[in-house]
Amino acid sequence: MNEQIITVNKLTKQYQQTQASGITDINFSITKGDIVAIIGESGSGKSTLLKCIYGLLKPDAGEVLMNDKRVKGPDEQLIPGNAEMKMVTQDFSLNIYAKVYDNIASMLSNTDIKAKESKTLEMMEHLHITKLKDKKIIELSGGEQQRVAIAKALISDTKVLLLDEPFSQVDSLLKNQLRADIKRLAKETGLTIILVSHDPTDGLFLADQLLILKQGQLLQNDKPETIYQNPSDLYTAQILGNAVILTREEALQLGIKTAKQHVVFYPEWVELKSTWQSRRFEVKEVYYKGFYDELLLERNGVKIRALQLNSGEHKKNDHIQANIGHFLEF
Numbered sequence: 001m002n003e004q005i006i007t008v009n010k011l012t013k014q015y016q017q018t019q020a021s022g023i024t025d026i027n028f029s030i031t032k033g034d035i036v037a038i039i040g041e042s043g044s045g046k047s048t049l050l051k052c053i054y055g056l057l058k059p060d061a062g063e064v065l066m067n068d069k070r071v072k073g074p075d076e077q078l079i080p081g082n083a084e085m086k087m088v089t090q091d092f093s094l095n096i097y098a099k100v101y102d103n104i105a106s107m108l109s110n111t112d113i114k115a116k117e118s119k120t121l122e123m124m125e126h127l128h129i130t131k132l133k134d135k136k137i138i139e140l141s142g143g144e145q146q147r148v149a150i151a152k153a154l155i156s157d158t159k160v161l162l163l164d165e166p167f168s169q170v171d172s173l174l175k176n177q178l179r180a181d182i183k184r185l186a187k188e189t190g191l192t193i194i195l196v197s198h199d200p201t202d203g204l205f206l207a208d209q210l211l212i213l214k215q216g217q218l219l220q221n222d223k224p225e226t227i228y229q230n231p232s233d234l235y236t237a238q239i240l241g242n243a244v245i246l247t248r249e250e251a252l253q254l255g256i257k258t259a260k261q262h263v264v265f266y267p268e269w270v271e272l273k274s275t276w277q278s279r280r281f282e283v284k285e286v287y288y289k290g291f292y293d294e295l296l297l298e299r300n301g302v303k304i305r306a307l308q309l310n311s312g313e314h315k316k317n318d319h320i321q322a323n324i325g326h327f328l329e330f
């Protein structure tokens with residue numbers, strides 16, 4: 001049976017100085033061992049939510065429960081935070097002049113030196129940083145520092161890891177590796193991870209559960225594939241990044257009638273057909289993506305994007321038929 005580790009009940013936090021900020025009446029729960037991604041535009045309340053979950057911010061109303069126990073706010077304890085949760089922020093909070101090993105080992109007590117050493121080495125193995133053991137933090141790249149910060153956060157029997165923009169410092173190759181490591185860690189250790197990101201692909205690739213925030217409100221809470229296939233609103237479709245969004249007038253130019261303001265679809269929903277006569281598009285650009293191309297198509301002054309799996313099949317300035325077989329209306 002799925003065991004819930006975190007429950008967020010009617011959580012509200014407003015900042016005094018600003019209007020319509022913070023978060024309002026947020027409700028959701030998290031299953032133990034899941035990766036949850038919180039996605040939303042800048043200022044949508046992602047960090048506020050994360051800090052409330054961790055106990056760094058006192059909510060105005062509502063509560064966060066971890067294993068059915070209320071997470072205490074900063075006014076209720078000497079050291080704000082939660083012993084069973086760890087938060088890795090963008091600045092990593094490492095001792096930059098100390099060695100990697102010492103940074104991680106410093107989290108463990110000296111009562112059993114042998115156990116301390118083996119646990120530290122084991123955690124370094126997990127994060128693929130064994131070869132960096134004797135390097136100082138200041139000598140490491142951003143991505144390497146990030147791995148050390150995660151190792152340090154995990155070593156003291158952490159049950160929930162909170163990551164604020166975990167991939168902001170790394171290039172795309174390293175990002176893919178780190179994402180895969182994080183996913184593996186969660187699955188191997190049963191660790192629950194909550195991450196905040198600007199990049200929707202983090203959520204789509206990594207998460208078991210995706211939360212979409214807008215102006216402090218929780219718009220959608222579901223599996224990434226469900227939200228991707230069925231965004232509940234235009235904002236969600238926009239934030240996921242890849243959707244083609246047409247106004248009603250633009251849609252009409254392509255022969256699509258809608259009573260709503262917008263028509264939304266993904267490039268992969270567009271069928272390219274050579275026999276179908278009525279919707280003729282000109283190929284304006286071909287973007288090579290490796291094993292497929294993304295085509296920029298235009299008809300009656302309206303541009304859409306489509307995928308071509310046979311890379312190179314249609315070229316710039318070709319005229320082709322495209323059928324927008326499935327679309328959403330908002």
Ligand SMILES: Nc1ncnc2c1ncn2[C@@H]1O[C@H](COP(=O)(O)OP(=O)(O)OP(=O)(O)O)[C@@H](O)[C@H]1O
Pocket residue numbers: 015016017018020021022040041042043044045046047048049198
């Ligand atoms: N300490 C604060 N005092 C006043 N207003 C704040 C404070 N912290 C955040 N806010 C406001 O609350 C809203 C949500 O901020 P928050 O940092 O949670 O958003 P975010 O989604 O994490 O943004 P970003 O992606 O830019 O980090 C914003 O409008 C922000 O200006």
